[in-house]
Amino acid sequence: LAKTTQPISMDSYEGQEVNITCSHNNIATNDYITWYQQFPSQGPRFIIQGYKTKVTNEVASLFIPADRKSSTLSLPRVSLSDTAVYYCLVARPNSGYALNFGKGTSLLVTP
């Protein structure tokens, strides 16, 4: 399973944009970058996935530079309800759903 490195925790105020950067130096050509969100006492929830450049959906944007050794999850104008743990994963096609979540980044949003 490909390994990732992301900050253990981050703090933000309501209404700000939050960017969480993840390092994945050993990413392989066919790997995808995937982000999940987990609220307390719940299972993780898929947020977004990308291969290169930029992907945007109704929840977040994912920026991936050309070398793909890192990625940045961008949450626009966060609210208190965005307080959660965010996991960056590298998914390898021949590993199926064997996903290495690690410890994630604990984001705390305050008023």
Place this chain on the structure above:
Amino acid sequence: KAGVTQTPRYLIKTRGQQVTLSCSPISGHRSVSWYQQTPGQGLQFLFEYFSETQRNKGNFPGRFSGRQFSNSRSEMNVSTLELGDSALYLCASSGVPPGTGTYEQYFGPGTRLTVT
């Protein structure tokens, strides 16, 4: 559509006992994965099943085992329980065959296992 369900939600066992946890995936989903979550180690992959076949296994001792039935429901078993097995065990399902390029899994609420 009903989500992923896991039973039981809470369980208390004694060291040395064994335990079986159950997971019912979303209807139509054939891929089921299991994860262990602890404060110290985070969320770790246990195993993955697709169409009754174990496709991948994480780095856990042989005391941890699982299986998948023809209706895609899955069970995991932990034998000779140790205190360190206390954790939240999460099951996830997906409707897309593994390796097709999308990695969206749907997680259940988990089973909280406490070993005393």
